[in-house]
Amino acid sequence: MSLLSIAGVSKRFGGIVANQGISFDVAPGELVGIIGPNGAGKSTLFEIITGFYHPDEGVVSLDGARLTGLSPDAICRRGVARTFQKLRPxxxxxxxxxxxxxxxxxxxxxxxxxxxxxxxxxxxxxxxxxxxxxxxxxxxxxxRLELARALATEPRVLLLDEVTGGVDQRTIPELVQLVRDLHAGGLTVLVIEHNMRVITAVAQRIVALQLGEVIADGPPDQVTRDRRVVEAYLGLAYTQ
Amino acid sequence: MKAVAPAAVVFVCAGLAPLVVHDAFLLDSLVLILIWGSAAAAWNVAGGYAGQISLGHSAFFGIGAYAAGLVVTRWELSPWLGLAVGALVAMAIGLVVGYLSNRLRGPYFVLATIAFSQVLLIVGSRWRGFTSGSEGIPVPFRPGFWTLGIADKRVWVWITLALAVLAYLLQLYLDRSRRGYQLVAVREDEDAALSLGVPARWLKVAAICASAALTAACGALWAQYIGFVDPFYVFSVDLSVKFALAAIIGGLGTALGPFLGAALITTVETYLRAQFGGIGTRLIGIYLIVYGCALIVMVRWVPHGLVGWIGERLRRRVTARAET
Structure with missing residues (x-):
């Protein structure tokens, strides 16, 4: 049984393919990490899920009800909240x-x-x-403020775009603990994160994107050892 | 919680003034301050609270003025009915304009509003068969409250004061209500507001509609008070700028600010016209230069307006006293 379902989502900007046939489901209470190099389409996918972009193909649904086509505010009221990569308090x-x-x-x-x-x-x-x-x-x-603001809308699914980006090293553990606590409280979380130490520590599952496509989807230890993920994103140094 | 005490004092003083003051010039100034203050407050609902900066609000003012004038001259009905008609027409047009300009932000929205008021200027000044074109409409004086034929300026103070209190209460509602918080969120960052479930699109339209209706009511009363509707005045950009400027000087998004701003502007304008009006007509427009300079000074150095500036001073004094 999935809570959030992403089925065949594609998005093009002119000649650039940002998302290509992306499909995966998120189960209730799951904490899924999304990784991939810059330009892989992670943020575009978030924009599509939250209704700020309309996909060229594919459907996003929450608990079986279609979200695609609704306005961002309606999607929030259905129970999907987000933070912005570029903070907007x-x-x-x-x-x-x-x-x-x-x-x-x-x-x-x-x-x-x-x-x-x-x-x-x-x-x-x-x-x-x-x-x-x-x-x-x-x-x-x-x-933290963006997190509190998003939580105040009582989401069923929380989308976090870069929790630790631009934050100093000492603050990272606190933010990670915050996300962990929320997840432990039963919240379903989708998180985009570049810091691999953070993502392997919190995520139960990782979806890796490259050039708009899903190249790996599974438990962290499996995805971080996947040949294509290592080549596309992590680099050989990561595995050694 | 924002204090209502200062506003209560201001409005009670305005209401008692006619009992003490008998000077026609002063009472006339007070009526105009209350009308311009109400119009600035109406502008503030869209421009200050919702962040929809319009420089075309004279369009709604003109619709109100024409509605009242035409209802009286063409159909010989009560100007109060004209006021209601004007408010409803302005609201309907606000709905259309608000909907069409929904996706325009910043300067693009401003340009759209200016264009809209200029379209109405052309309609008002060219549609001779209906609006009497550029000649304007002289509003006949028929004595009585129902016909708004009131010679006693004291009564006008109380009528316009009721309008001002209504405008103030609308803003107070925005200061304290759920919709007010949401509207301010839209002003601060529309996308962030949307992401938090705020129905930004229709809130903006609703704010423009309420603002338009109130502005039209100001126009209707103004037309009856002055007794003449001139398309080149009621649809002018000058007038739109006056509403915006009064709100900006007084304090954007503050309930009392527009009234303070209007008091200041009206006083300065009257003074400058009286001072320079005599020396030929060359300097009669000097108040426009003062408007421009005031706008630059306020936006650059006092962005939160008089209300914000005074509030800041008071806070500092209180904390300084607490420290000693």
């Missing part, structure tokens, strides 16, 4: 107000949304920054 709003916007998708009551937001801000470790404007945060803090 609401700069002029406070951390708490940022998260409230997410919470207000699930409740009409502003006071209730504020309580819920405060809870989540604490959960991602930003309690002290709750009243600070988002523009004053560091990159690591912004990542």
């Amino acid at each position: 609401f700069q002029g709003l406070t951390v708490l107000d940022n998260v409230m916007v997410g919470a207000l998708t699930r409740t009409r009551d502003v006071r209730h949304a504020r309580e819920r937001a405060r809870e989540l801000v604490g959960k991602v470790g930003l309690a002290e920054k709750a009243e600070a404007h988002a523009r004053t945060l560091s990159t690591g803090q912004r990542k």
